[in-house]
Amino acid sequence: MADLDLGAAFIPALHKPAALLPIAKHREALLYLVETSPVTIVIGQTGSGKSTQIPQFLEQAGWCADGKVIGITQPRRVAATTVAIRVAEEYGCEVGQEVGYSIRFEDVTSERTRIKFLTDGLLVREALVDPLLSRYSVIMVDEAHERSVSSDILLGLLKKIRRKRPELRIIVSSATLQAEGFRRFFEETGGDGPGPGPGPVASIISLEGRTHPIDVLYLEKPAEDYLDKAVSTVLDIHASEGPGDILVFLTGRDEIEQAVQAVSERSARPGAGPPSLLPLPLYAGLHADQQMYVFEPAPAGCRKVVFATNIAEASVTIDGVAYVVDAGFVKVRAYNPQTGIESLTTTPVSKASAAQRAGRAGRTRPGKCFRLYTEEAYLALPDAAAPEVQRTNLAPVVLQLKALGIDNVLRFDFLTPPPAELLARALELLYALGALDEYAKLTRPLGLRMAELAVEPMMAKALLAAPGFGCLGEMLTIAAMTSLGGGAWVQHEGERKRSESARRRFAADEGDHLTLLNAYQAFATRGRKEARFCQENLLNFKAMARAVSIRAQLKRYLERFGIPVDDAETRGSSSTATATAPGSQSKAEQIRRCLTAGYFAHAARMQPDGTFRPVSGSTVLHAHPSSVLFNRKADWVVFHEVVETGDKTFIRDITKIEKSWLLEYAPEYYKAG
DNA sequence: GCTTTCGTG
Numbered sequence: 001m002a003d004l005d006l007g008a009a010f011i012p013a014l015h016k017p018a019a020l021l022p023i024a025k026h027r028e029a030l031l032y033l034v035e036t037s038p039v040t041i042v043i044g045q046t047g048s049g050k051s052t053q054i055p056q057f058l059e060q061a062g063w064c065a066d067g068k069v070i071g072i073t074q075p076r077r078v079a080a081t082t083v084a085i086r087v088a089e090e091y092g093c094e095v096g097q098e099v100g101y102s103i104r105f106e107d108v109t110s111e112r113t114r115i116k117f118l119t120d121g122l123l124v125r126e127a128l129v130d131p132l133l134s135r136y137s138v139i140m141v142d143e144a145h146e147r148s149v150s151s152d153i154l155l156g157l158l159k160k161i162r163r164k165r166p167e168l169r170i171i172v173s174s175a176t177l178q179a180e181g182f183r184r185f186f187e188e189t190g191g192d193g194p195g196p197g198p199g200p201v202a203s204i205i206s207l208e209g210r211t212h213p214i215d216v217l218y219l220e221k222p223a224e225d226y227l228d229k230a231v232s233t234v235l236d237i238h239a240s241e242g243p244g245d246i247l248v249f250l251t252g253r254d255e256i257e258q259a260v261q262a263v264s265e266r267s268a269r270p271g272a273g274p275p276s277l278l279p280l281p282l283y284a285g286l287h288a289d290q291q292m293y294v295f296e297p298a299p300a301g302c303r304k305v306v307f308a309t310n311i312a313e314a315s316v317t318i319d320g321v322a323y324v325v326d327a328g329f330v331k332v333r334a335y336n337p338q339t340g341i342e343s344l345t346t347t348p349v350s351k352a353s354a355a356q357r358a359g360r361a362g363r364t365r366p367g368k369c370f371r372l373y374t375e376e377a378y379l380a381l382p383d384a385a386a387p388e389v390q391r392t393n394l395a396p397v398v399l400q401l402k403a404l405g406i407d408n409v410l411r412f413d414f415l416t417p418p419p420a421e422l423l424a425r426a427l428e429l430l431y432a433l434g435a436l437d438e439y440a441k442l443t444r445p446l447g448l449r450m451a452e453l454a455v456e457p458m459m460a461k462a463l464l465a466a467p468g469f470g471c472l473g474e475m476l477t478i479a480a481m482t483s484l485g486g487g488a489w490v491q492h493e494g495e496r497k498r499s500e501s502a503r504r505r506f507a508a509d510e511g512d513h514l515t516l517l518n519a520y521q522a523f524a525t526r527g528r529k530e531a532r533f534c535q536e537n538l539l540n541f542k543a544m545a546r547a548v549s550i551r552a553q554l555k556r557y558l559e560r561f562g563i564p565v566d567d568a569e570t571r572g573s574s575s576t577a578t579a580t581a582p583g584s585q586s587k588a589e590q591i592r593r594c595l596t597a598g599y600f601a602h603a604a605r606m607q608p609d610g611t612f613r614p615v616s617g618s619t620v621l622h623a624h625p626s627s628v629l630f631n632r633k634a635d636w637v638v639f640h641e642v643v644e645t646g647d648k649t650f651i652r653d654i655t656k657i658e659k660s661w662l663l664e665y666a667p668e669y670y671k672a673g
Numbered sequence: 674g675c676t677t678t679c680g681t682g
Contacts, residue, residue, distance in 0.1 A: 104682075119680065121680045122682080126682090149680085150681080252676075252677060284676085311679095314679095315678075331678085333678080388679090452681095455681090556682080622674095624675070
């Protein structure tokens with residue numbers, strides 16, 4: 001297999017992209033368009049300088065007169081900060097002065113800030129306080145083609161705001177394939193009546209960026225096993241192509257570890273000195289110091305090959321890559337509105353993703369992209385993936401829209417409307433939680449407060465119910481820890497046993513939520529200053545530090561609602577929650593009751609065979625192996641999350657409850673059963 | 674017997 005000749009296996013693409021030019025050339029045309037048309041859709045490659053240059057052009061052209069601000073949204077926190085730092089440098093000021101950024105936990109802006117970078121989710125939140133976003137003269141939504149829920153919502157809001165603020169200028173930055181869709185969206189009259197004035201509303205401008213040419217090559221025949229093919233292609237490139245690192249796109253951690261293993265075995269030549277091919281893994285779950293290797297240049301005489309998930313598609317950029325190998329698959333999360341179960345399945349990539357992946361080869365020099373599928377298969381791929389808003393649990397979205405004063409969410413001007421069933425299910429849950437009344441209006445104060453808390457609705461409900469159960473301090477911690485999404489513990493490959501026993505040190509009989517509470521309390525009292533504490537207990541220091549910030553933020557919210565948080569009671573008593581500590585039963589029970597009040601819709605009962613069944617329906621649910629209740633006996637439980645992967649459906653973050661509590665805290669929801 | 678990736682004063 002390793003002897004496959006590259007030239008014979010791959011054939012060149014029929015069409016090549018044109019060579020591209022720098023952005024400054026387009027300055028006048030861009031400013032003219034922004035001046036004359038309310039919405040400008042900007043097409044530009046990554047690296048065209050659109051995110052850094054356009055805000056400066058606008059500022060120089062006077063768009064910040066009268067103290068107005070230019071806002072540029074980014075889908076990711078790192079992007080918001082790094083671009084702001086770059087622009088501040090070019091502008092010649094310190095970050096936080098004329099140029100600043102704002103992301104959760106970090107507001108680096110001041111009175112003087114005129115160019116402000118922020119995450120799109122944060123700008124949606126600003127609209128809660130300032131519905132017309134009146135401090136902004138121009139809002140640029142960068143990377144809108146990624147179609148995140150918050151950028152979609154933002155575009156819907158901006159279209160609405162424009163009717164009341166015709167002077168507002170909107171810039172949408174998009175990849176080529178999606179630009180026309182954005183233009184049409186802003187041209188169409190929405191659900192709220194006609195737009196102002198005649199003439200075109202939205203215009204498209206293409207800003208050619210500076211990138212190097214990339215040769216795209218396809219397989220002649222489909223590969224039987226793409227993982228195998230990826231490894232052999234890497235070895236072939238190494239043997240027959242010129243210098244430059246290799247980036248391989250696979251779907252997940254398992255595949256990546258296998259590929260790394262295979263390359264290091266197959267490239268090692270006994271007695272021939274150190275191998276000249278250095279395989280490295282890259283995925284989000286990898287801890288920070290291991291991710292760093294990817295950015296270091298390979299040692300002299302050595303070629304780096306990075307096996308990555310789609311984290312390397314847009315979030316992380318590795319310089320020096322000349323060859324991309326694209327297996328053509330990605331794992332996609334989807335939400336089933338009938339069952340309320342999320343799934344995580346391997347799916348072919350879209351043309352847009354494939355283009356983005358190929359583009360990673362030409363950042364610093366001409367490159368090649370080897371697609372491990374045929375050109376025919378490529379042509380059959382969808383143009384773009386289904387937008388997130390069509391395949392996610394919409395309860396948080398609906399709650400936020402309601403809080404923004406959009407009562408009729410069915411008529412909200414979505415870029416692409418979500419399926420009606422998704423909206424219906426979200427409305428049902430929010431009603432059951434008491435966030436909406438029987439007319440689907442936001443309740444006050446409960447619903448409004450739930451919308452303002454930065455946790456999902458079931459957890460928000462539990463938090464707001466916590467004072468009544470006498471466990472607010474503990475619930476704040478549990479909310480913060482579950483927000484980490486399992487990231488509290490580090491997962492060393494090949495060290496599963498050790499990480500299991502580390503987790504067991506904090507284990508509570510009642511389940512995972514109390515286990516998380518124990519881990520946090522131990523960290524807060526002993527681990528915060530000691531790096532060794534985290535190492536010994538295999539806790540992820542960065543994630544734990546994040547939990548501390550999230551907890552502090554949630555606490556500030558509650559205090560703003562006039563709900564006092566007494567931390568003295570919980571601080572320093574790391575074992576209050578475990579069942580083994582004397583006199584602790586009642587605290588643990590308060591917490592379990594409180595969780596039931598929020599998570600009653602996620603209740604299940606263990607069967608004699610050790611699997612679980614939900615209250616209604618017959619789905620077989622398995623405790624996730626990371627749960628302390630894995631392989632342990634239980635009766636009724638509530639859980640935080642349910643995800644179907646492969647052929648099994650797992651529940652995660654599980655806590656034992658009593659059946660009678662379901663009737664006590666959700667009588668309407670459970671009146672029949 | 675195990676998670677693609679983002680994100681909320």
